[in-house]
Amino acid sequence: MNIKTIIFDMDGTIVDVPYDWKRIKQDLKTGGKSILPFISSLSEPARSEKWRILEMYEDAATAKAVLKKGIKEFLSYLREKNVRTALITNNSKKNVSLLLKKFGLDFDLVMSRESGLWKPSGEPFLYALDRLGFKTHECCVIGDSHFDILAALDAGIKRIFILSDNPTGFAETSVEWVCTIAELQQKIQPLLS
C-alpha cells in the first residue's frame, strides 16, 4: 500500500465543534432527510429561510471551534513525506476559510458545499482525486462520521480512518478506529513509502 494523498473531513476531524445535528434537523424539519439535499429541494422563500437557520447554527459552532491536538504537526509531517492533502467538507466556504485562516492550516485542495458535490456521495472525493491526479487505491480518507464512511465507500476508497471516542456507533463498518491524531499518525506511517 502506497498512500500518496489523504482526504480529510473538517468538522469533528480537523477541529472539534459543538454541533447538535439532531436538534438542527428538528429545527429545519428535514423529516429525516439529509440537510443539504433537503434545503436545496425547497422552493423560495422556504429555501432561503432554511439556509439562514442552518448558517446560524454553523456560524455559532464555528466560532467555538477548537483545533484538534496534533493536527498541525500531522499535516506538516505529511507535507514532508510529499503526501498531498485535500479538505472536503459539507460546511460553507465562508466557515472553511475562516477556520483555515484562524488556525493557519494549508491543504493542497479545499472543497466546500459550494462545489455542489456533497457527502455521503462519493462524488466530491472522486472529483478531488481527479484534480490531484491520483487513483482511489493511492488515497485514504480521514473523518469522524458515517457520512465520511459512506462517501469513501461510494468512491471506492478502501482505506478509511475514523477519529471517534465511540466506535460502537459504526460497528457494522470495516474502518480503522483511532481516538487521537497521534494514534492516527502511527497507523498512517507504514502506509507511506
Ligand SMILES: [Mg+2]
Ligand atoms: Mg465531520
